[in-house]
Amino acid sequence: MVFVVVRLTGSDDDTAGGTTGQSQGPVAPSAESSSSAGSSPSTEDSPSVPRPTMAVTDCLQCFPDVKISALSAKLRAKGWVCTARDDTSAECKKTNDQDTITINGGGARDKTLVSSLTLHSFSGGAGAYPQGKAQSVAKSRAELPFVVAALFSDAGVRGQVTTWLHINVPDCGTEGTIGGYRVSCEKPSAMTVGAGTKTVTSWSIHVTFDGRRI
Numbered sequence: 001m002v003f004v005v006v007r008l009t010g011s012d013d014d015t016a017g018g019t020t021g022q023s024q025g026p027v028a029p030s031a032e033s034s035s036s037a038g039s040s041p042s043t044e045d046s047p048s049v050p051r052p053t054m055a056v057t058d059c060l061q062c063f064p065d066v067k068i069s070a071l072s073a074k075l076r077a078k079g080w081v082c083t084a085r086d087d088t089s090a091e092c093k094k095t096n097d098q099d100t101i102t103i104n105g106g107g108a109r110d111k112t113l114v115s116s117l118t119l120h121s122f123s124g125g126a127g128a129y130p131q132g133k134a135q136s137v138a139k140s141r142a143e144l145p146f147v148v149a150a151l152f153s154d155a156g157v158r159g160q161v162t163t164w165l166h167i168n169v170p171d172c173g174t175e176g177t178i179g180g181y182r183v184s185c186e187k188p189s190a191m192t193v194g195a196g197t198k199t200v201t202s203w204s205i206h207v208t209f210d211g212r213r214i
Contacts, residue, residue, distance in 0.1 A: 061107030124202030132203030
């Protein structure tokens with residue numbers, strides 16, 4: 001039996017470079033090469049990337065920045081007598097007059113913001129009192145500029161509401177949506193009480209403003 005001994009030696013190239021002929025194990029890829037080889041790493045959980053947020057409407061069905069208490073104070077300064085029903089409503093009347101402004105809140109997250117306002121204007125007298133219709137309309141028109149200015153801070157919306165009222169009052173019986181707000185007015189109506197020749201008729205017209213719906 002003959003034994004053959006074989007000795008393995010490195011090539012001249014291997015020795016020239018100062019390396020041994022031993023094979024090396026696989027080299028683990030670096031983090032940089034891993035990210036560049038494939039798709040870019042997800043940044044979903046990265047704290048430096050802001051997450052999208054839902055826009056929250058804080059003034060749905062309300063008039064922004066118009067507090068019931070502040071509006072009542074403005075009306076008192078004009079001679080109205082205002083009484084708070086609770087934290088979310090108030091009623092204002094004029095001395096020796098039937099005219100009324102009803103203020104309601106509670107439609108927004110902030111329950112103290114105005115949600116709707118109705119201006120009730122009246123005029124009455126003995127008998128059928130036909131002139132009461134024009135008188136109630138005139139009284140309403142006299143108060144509307146103040147009410148509109150108090151409710152609508154946006155000059156563009158305020159101008160459109162004023163134009164709408166100029167066109168639709170006194171005939172009324174309609175409603176419109178302006179800048180997301182609803183404006184409506186009822187046709188002037190009459191109520192007669194009494195009997196025979198002793199009757200009294202009261203004419204009224206109601207204009208309502210409802211808070212932003214969009």
